[in-house]
Amino acid sequence: MVTATMPATGRQKTRTRIRVLEDERWLALTLLTPTAVLLGLFIAYPFIEGVYLSLSASRVGVPGEFVGLKNFEKIWNDGIFRTAVWNTFWYTGITTVFKLFLGLWLALLLNRHFKGKAYIRAAILLPFIIPTVLSTFAWKWMFDPTFSVINWALFKLGFISARINWLGDPDLAMTSIIIVNIWRGIPFFAISLLAGLQTISPELQEAAAIDGAKPWQRFWHVTWPLLLPVTMVVVLFSVIQTFADFQLVYVMTGGGPANATHLFATYAYQIGIGTGLLSEGAAISLAMFPFLLLIVIVQLLYIRRVEVR
Amino acid sequence: MVEGALWRRWVFFYIPLTLFVFVLLFPFYWMLITTFRPDGELYQPWNSPRYQPFWTANPTLEHIKYLFEETLFSKWLWNTMFIAAISTMISLFCGVLGGYALSRLNFPFAGSLGTGIFITYLVPQTLLFIPLAEIIRNFKLGDSPWALILTYPTFLIPFCTWLMMGYFKAVPRELEECARIDGASRLQAMLYIIIPVAIPGILSAGIFAFTLSWNEFIYALVFLSSSEQKTVPVGVTSELIRGDVFFWGPLMAGALLGSIPVAMVYSFFVEHYVSGLTGSVKG
Numbered sequence: 070m071v072t073a074t075m076p077a078t079g080r081q082k083t084r085t086r087i088r089v090l091e092d093e094r095w096l097a098l099t100l101l102t103p104t105a106v107l108l109g110l111f112i113a114y115p116f117i118e119g120v121y122l123s124l125s126a127s128r129v130g131v132p133g134e135f136v137g138l139k140n141f142e143k144i145w146n147d148g149i150f151r152t153a154v155w156n157t158f159w160y161t162g163i164t165t166v167f168k169l170f171l172g173l174w175l176a177l178l179l180n181r182h183f184k185g186k187a188y189i190r191a192a193i194l195l196p197f198i199i200p201t202v203l204s205t206f207a208w209k210w211m212f213d214p215t216f217s218v219i220n221w222a223l224f225k226l227g228f229i230s231a232r233i234n235w236l237g238d239p240d241l242a243m244t245s246i247i248i249v250n251i252w253r254g255i256p257f258f259a260i261s262l263l264a265g266l267q268t269i270s271p272e273l274q275e276a277a278a279i280d281g282a283k284p285w286q287r288f289w290h291v292t293w294p295l296l297l298p299v300t301m302v303v304v305l306f307s308v309i310q311t312f313a314d315f316q317l318v319y320v321m322t323g324g325g326p327a328n329a330t331h332l333f334a335t336y337a338y339q340i341g342i343g344t345g346l347l348s349e350g351a352a353i354s355l356a357m358f359p360f361l362l363l364i365v366i367v368q369l370l371y372i373r374r375v376e377v378r
Numbered sequence: 379m380v381e382g383a384l385w386r387r388w389v390f391f392y393i394p395l396t397l398f399v400f401v402l403l404f405p406f407y408w409m410l411i412t413t414f415r416p417d418g419e420l421y422q423p424w425n426s427p428r429y430q431p432f433w434t435a436n437p438t439l440e441h442i443k444y445l446f447e448e449t450l451f452s453k454w455l456w457n458t459m460f461i462a463a464i465s466t467m468i469s470l471f472c473g474v475l476g477g478y479a480l481s482r483l484n485f486p487f488a489g490s491l492g493t494g495i496f497i498t499y500l501v502p503q504t505l506l507f508i509p510l511a512e513i514i515r516n517f518k519l520g521d522s523p524w525a526l527i528l529t530y531p532t533f534l535i536p537f538c539t540w541l542m543m544g545y546f547k548a549v550p551r552e553l554e555e556c557a558r559i560d561g562a563s564r565l566q567a568m569l570y571i572i573i574p575v576a577i578p579g580i581l582s583a584g585i586f587a588f589t590l591s592w593n594e595f596i597y598a599l600v601f602l603s604s605s606e607q608k609t610v611p612v613g614v615t616s617e618l619i620r621g622d623v624f625f626w627g628p629l630m631a632g633a634l635l636g637s638i639p640v641a642m643v644y645s646f647f648v649e650h651y652v653s654g655l656t657g658s659v660k661g
Contacts (some may be wrong), residue, residue, distance in 0.1 A: 070406045090565050099469045100479040101491070104472040104535050112498055112509065118518035161474065171398075189395070190649045198644045198651075200593045200610035203633035207405040208565050210626055218408065218431050221424040232425070255402065257655070264656035278449060306500075313502030316595045320615065334504035334596070338661045339509040342600055351508045367501050369493065 123352035129345040133287035140352035153331040161311045164250045172258020180266045197256040205320040208249045212236050242322050265299030305368045333357045412630035441627035461523050462591040467529035469587050471604050473538025481546040499536035504594050511600050525601040530591045538583040540612035541657045545579030584656035585647045592640045610636035
């Protein structure tokens, strides 16, 4: 022990300290202190500060007085905010359906034995690993109105005769963003669901096959119910991430054209940081909170139910 | 393998899998080819007869040269690496200790603290970035790497703690009890017996945390302002676009080179990364 070289009093102190740490409660308290300090300082405190900001009229460098719910009233009557709310729900809903369907399909494909499986699995995770901003730039370049390789391919295949202005038209711009989000999310779904599939014993499948179940029936009555707990958790994680997304829209359109593709987060950024209306920006991002809370509660209830079972 | 005739194998297996792999990887190919394509070829409209999408006859290094000579790209790479490494280490330190306490020690409120950590795990960065920007300014941390090193752990610690709890729970209690009977203190048992057993878990959490902090964008965008402090994602976004003009060659070169370090780390530890990813949702 290092303590042997310490002076007598130091050794005494170290001993008492170690004895205190023998008590589980003190040890737990000590071990959790760094976490508590960091999370308190940079999550709990900002949350309170955020609530305060959203109830006052502050701008950058100008602390404002208390104004009650005025900021919320203002954003409620803001047409762009309403579009952003609608966009966020649409974006979250539609991408989640596609990510689940395509991710599950890919997981089922990968849940077989074939040559080079390890490489394919490693490669398909790339969209999830590579920083979103950087891969989104590649997509933005592929969607470029004048130089789009996607237009070129569609034209050569005979699907279109004139250019598609992917990011210039409000509806198409949202669709483009949705495509990129699905692209980025498929690997996460596929790999997580694959891990879930691998815990299901193949004997169950075989037993069902012997009883005469068709492949589709085997999937629907055997695999899907057993996969449901993992699916629920994966979906809820993805829903939270997608609901609060920022990077993708920021890079692809910056909320445009004509503020048509904003989400909560990008609009909060534009108002709070872009124009410096801190309080309004804080109110816009806090408006996400009730929805996120609802999702978290659903998730906690679900986990508890599974644990009780 | 799909049972049945050859055509069934193609229709239900090879063709869909090939399509998935093609679509998932194509944007990276596009990044690569754009990086080495000279400007003259790059700016050919898609309906021009000279549009040559999949290959280039005159590969060039001019975009990469531009990146390193005209921008602070190498500094951004270094910043990103430094910030990701330090915040990962802080988070692992907190996460390992916290995970041990929450999974192995009996103390009041252990359950609700665990739930609390799980909830912070689900707090997205976009919920708090505006008040946090104010706090960072009040702490005089604005425009310094420490603004990110200290805030990234807020989304990394909950994840690390959660993952480590799973690993610690799987270590048999007898192992610790044996050490205690041999005279080890609780702290020693933790440091010399339990933590070494959980090394694979620590590695998984570390790799995953590293990729997450490399990927982080909004905090870096809001908290940093001067060019030499930026991280790769923010630097590329703000310095290679001037108004409406996109410097696509250097942009794609930056995206490619900014992805390589994280892809390398990933490729060395694929298995650990995957177990981190799946552990993070299973808990």
